[in-house]
Amino acid sequence: MIKEISKQDYFGTLMCVLTDETRHMMRSMDKEYKLEQEAWNINAEMTKAGDWIDHIPGGFKTIVHTVPQQFVQDAMEKVLTPYRKLAWKLIEHFKQSAIEQGADEKIVNEEFEKKYKW
Secondary structure (H helix, E strand, O other): OOOOOOOOOOOOHHHHHHHHHHHHHHHHHOOOOOHHHHHHHHHHHHHHHHOOOOOOHHHHHOOOOOOOOOHHHHHHHHHHHHHHHHHHHHHHHHHHHHOOOOOHHHHHHHHHHHHEEE
């Protein structure tokens, strides 16, 4: 199944998934993947960018209905574009860092293109 980044609205496990997938792929090439600080930095940016609570009046004190009120829906929608861009940036980081750490570029690109679409 391809994960369509432009349509996703939650990437809470993306860092874990990318780490596991990249390590597995590199082990198949007899290489070890070392997670870099940059991945953690991008993940932290994503978490901050995807926080829509800061954009609604009252923050955590506001009661959000089962079907969110329009101002909540607007806040959620407002954060999606930067959140999605950072998710793509994180995916690109994993691709590039895997290649820099000795993975075969063709295999890396094929693997990621099978799984992720912008």
